[in-house]
Amino acid sequence: MSKKDLSKTIFSFFGPPGCGKGTLSERAVERLDFEMLSTGNLCRQHISQKTELGKMLNRFIEKGDLVPDELITDMVKDWLKSQEAQDKTIILDGYPRTKRQAELFYSVLKSEFPEYKFRVILINLAEDTIVERLSGRLVCDNKECQNVYNLSTLADKDVKECLKCGGKLIRRDDDKEEIVRARLKNYADYSSNILDYYKSVGQDIEELNIDGLSVDEVFEKFRSIL
């Protein structure tokens, strides 16, 4: 498919922790020349450049208050305006995070950027696969190395030392099974809120089933639906 068909398209990925969403986005940026809109980075930019938005953001952050969804959406709108002259394909990262943000974003998109196509991609992976992936993750304790291993792909399941530096292999607290299950529950709650909203306004949700696929295969599968 020609690149032209993807111009002025905004992608929003949903997927559980450990599904490889981050890697997929990075590859789309590197290999397909997509542009990533990271609201976290954008916030930091505005604050360091002391823009009007940055000053407002700072007022909330300094007090330790949550930044209002309206302000985040204004920042996204401002960024989209700055990109309007280009025909880039955009990936949203870290936004919308709440149903309110999704509502604000969707109405801004429809009223002010009607020329943009919006595509929601839901990455599906069985819960047990995710738990196995994340809880099977071992990290080298050597701060200089921090090599990551996965028990599912290691030939020696009893390995205790890093194959690169001999450092001790540990399991991060975040990767313990009960914590992984709690993170999945949290994802399921926030994503279903937003996805239900999209369905209610007639937004199409495209599903990408990636059970059993490698990182390369996930990228190829994504490319095939473009």
Ligand SMILES: [Zn+2]
């Ligand atoms: Zn190591």
